[in-house]
Amino acid sequence: MKTLTQYILAVVAVVPFLSSCEKVIDVKIDTSPGQxxxxxxxxxxxxxxxxxxxxxxxxxxxxxxxxxxxxxxxxxxxxxxxxxxxxxxxxxxxxxxxxxxxxxxxxxxxxxxxxxxxxxxxMPEVIPVDSLSLKTLTFGDEKSKQVQVHFKDPAGKPNYYRYVMKINNKLAKAVFAENDRFTDGNDITSLLFYNGEDGDVKLRNGDVVEIEMQSVDKNVFDYWFTLSQQAQNGPGGGVTPGNPPSNINNQALGYFSAHTKEVKTITVK
Amino acid sequence: MIKHLFPLFSLICCLLASPVLAQQRFTVSGTVRDAASGETLIGATVKLTGTATSAMSTNAYGFYSLSGIAGEYVLSVTYTGYELYTKKITLNASQKADLALSPAGTTLQEIRISAADRKDQNVRTPQMGIDKLNMAELDNLPVLFGEKDVLKTIQLLPGVKSGGEGTTGFFVRGGAADQNLILLDEATVYNSSHLLGFFSTFNADAIKDVSLYKGGMPAQYGGRLSSVLDVKMQDGNNQQFGAEGGIGLIASRVKAEGPIVKNRGSFMVSARRTYIDLLLKASPDSSISGNTLNFYDLNAKLNYRFNDKNTLYASGYFGQDNIGIRDLFANDWGNTTATVRLNHVFNSRLFSNTSFIFNKYRYAIELLDEDNNARITSLIRDYNIKEDLQFYSNHHTVRFGLQATHHRISPSEITASEGSIFNPLKIESRYGMEVAGYASDEWALSEKLSLLYGVRVSAFSLLGPGTIRTFDQQGNETAANNYKSGDVVKSYVYPEPRFSASYILNERSSLKASYNRNTQNIHVLTNASTSSPTDQYVMSSNNIKPGIADQAAIGYFRNAKDNSFEFSVETYYKWLKNQIDYRDGAELIGNGDVESELLYGVGRAYGLEFYAKKTAGKLTGWISYTLSKTERKFDDINRGQYFPSRQDRTHDVSLVGMYNTGKRWTFSANYIYNTGNAVTFPAGKYDLDGLTTYYYTERNANRMPYTSRLDVSATLKAKETKKLRSSWSFGLYNALNRKNPYAIQFRDKENDPTRTEAVQISLFGIIPSVTWNFKF
Structure with missing residues (x-):
């Protein structure tokens, strides 16, 4: 579902921002003891x-x-x-x-x-990655290259995925999480929409992109999905941010994830 | 229902019966119209002065009915922007008098109306918490892109807050955006915005009257907690054919109207379209010309008066938005409404209106990628039958009626081609029936004291067919039951008392108080602070209880300088029950079990509103100031403590000024200032494998920076010819080019990744506009 939501948000976000501008501001913020x-x-x-x-x-x-x-x-x-x-x-x-x-x-x-x-x-069952591929998206006169993950989703039960993207061995600051609510049992093409950090560093030719696909359980998915939703910004600041639901007790932040994983790389060209 | 209403009916009957017996009374009744166009005038003050004085406002169809004992009287009518109308009548039998008012000229001489004919309705009527827009003022006010807009103008009134920069979304007295009942010729408009909220669905050319009820809700309205925005379309000129329109930078409009049969019937058709994408199409770059971004809408209305007793109105609206990115994505959405009404005058005292109403809102999202293709559609549709009756008696106006609405919500249907990664999915439609009955009496108890009291009883039933699941507080399914078509799943019945009173202190000032209860059965689930085309609608159900709002308000109203200045102070307190929020990470779209994601809580809102308006002279305008607070409380949010709603803004100031030189130029300006929205900023941060992640403590405990903006405009009337009247409007939105906050983002500093910074995103800098308006 991640892909669908991101398509929509990408478009909806682009329209008003055509004439937007940014500035760094001072904000009054509470401090908190270390958690x-x-x-x-x-x-x-x-x-x-x-x-x-x-x-x-x-x-x-x-x-x-x-x-x-x-x-x-x-x-x-x-x-x-x-x-x-x-x-x-x-x-x-x-x-x-x-x-x-x-x-x-x-x-x-x-x-x-x-x-x-x-x-x-x-730990869920192993779901193998078939391949990675590249896809060019066009927003107006702006073209961007995106990585897609291909795999077969097992039918008849819910599956949850998380992806970790590294570009030239550097972790991309983006959270990808999706489930098979709309895609159960299909050959999946997941587009990992990455518009660069703060919108200006995109994938360039020659970049080596490493994708780690994780098959995670529902609680861990909820954690990453909540985090990914908050990274997006809609009018007035998007979803009201909160701490993602952790599967650890005693108010600890973070998560404990038993997952299967597979890593593949692709070179952007 | 009948059981609840019966005591009220008998009370009203007693009240009506006694004074009628005392002395023989006669009635004068009829319709008030514009002499030039034949448009009925809504809310004009009609006065019968003689041995005793009685007065009333014309109803939504321009109808009035006044009575008195036999004698000589002066019948007078006042209405903003029109010459005073007076007529001597001898009341020795009940009679009919249709009255035609001439529009006041625009030269200063004519603007300076004499003291007697100015309106003091705002002081006299027991109705409080109401604002009416003067559609003529709308032509002069500066707005974004030069597109005059009723929803943006009401945001300048006290107690009404904007949903965000440039948007048409609004919040009334601390309520949520989905708690406003927006009516266009009595049909509910679910999504009132075009182009992601920057324009409203109301084409100002086609609009005759706009009333906003913020409190003291009259009993004939119901179904939403916070406000009623009652928008009425023009009927069309029944004297002569005409056309008018405007050509702007990003949109154009055109309207045609004229008689079907002179004096008996007329039509009005108005259309509007943006052409941003036509400019895109002109681009030589194929990737740009393949994108779409537009909306259009069409308003049409017909009316025909069969005889003095029967008039038929048919009106409709159709609007659609399209946005799309070539080969990737397309989204279209729109409202359709249709209303057929029959006015019937039973006798000079009893007026009836029967309405058949249809309205729907739908959207479709299409993913056009070959692997990821899918089409998602969603619909909300109502059929509505309404019977409203008004009975006019000495010192009483009694309104009563019945309304039945059948709702259908089809949350999501996904279709996809063979080979798409998406599976087809159809989420069950939900059906509901809302039935309401009401009765109210506006009673001029004495020269000083007037009451408006009544009750609305609303009943809602969620109907089958469908598999209805029940969820516990944690969102776990506890039961699933199958229902057949027409089975009642769950019903709610609520009496909603409504009460307002005014006490005249002296000729110029009054005190008013009101209390009202409202309930709501259609709820919007949204992640954003303003309306989005993909908002999800849900009905009250076995899981979702109807929202309930109780509001109490008091106010002081005073006019000065022969009613050319109006002042008011109102204060209100509102209790909200069964408010909806949702769990973190909730998936709202395409989720059949969306009710498992919801949280239920309470809210409270209170505030103080100041309003000062100058209605006559070269310089007119108003100042409004609102001091307010609105909070919500949910068990699972913010540790069960009250937290400010996002739209909680402590201070909200609007200044609106219009200066008519009396010659060809009119200048106007508005200035707004408001406290920033309540938002949640991180209190701490931590590291997840190199990803700086934020730690949040209190919900909405922080503030966006304040917003302030000055808009100016100037309108130049071109030389009038016999055939053509035209004007130029020049505008500057955000004339001081202030960077107002739209969103705040947090990120690692670019040049120092060990630090974090807050970045403010602003939407619109200074935006000039020019529009040419014409009228044949």
């Missing part, structure tokens, strides 16, 4: 799996996010396995070699400051 942020990923690709724990900072501070050290981090599955993660860098807890199995539920437990944070995520 716990947990970002945990378990994938089906064998190798190190990691959980990152940090704190948020006030809006006016530098983008330096204090790591949370000294936590006890364990992951268990519904088959009785348990893995204890060790802190390899400040705030980064890893397990050197762990391969998640689709269909299993994983539970994250992180304990520090006498608080236990837990989250459960179920």
């Amino acid at each position: 716990v942020v947990i970002q945990g990923n378990i994938t089906n690709v064998a190798g190190p799996q990691s959980v990152k724990i940090s704190r948020s900072v006030s809006y006016t501070d530098k983008n330096e996010f204090p790591p949370v050290s000294g936590a006890t981090v364990t992951v268990t599955d519904d088959a009785g396995h348990a893995w204890t993660f060790t802190e390899t860098q400040p705030g980064i807890y890893t397990y050197a070699s762990l391969k998640g199995d689709p269909g299993h539920a994983y539970t994250l437990k992180a304990v520090f400051n006498n608080t236990t944070y837990t989250a459960v995520s179920t």
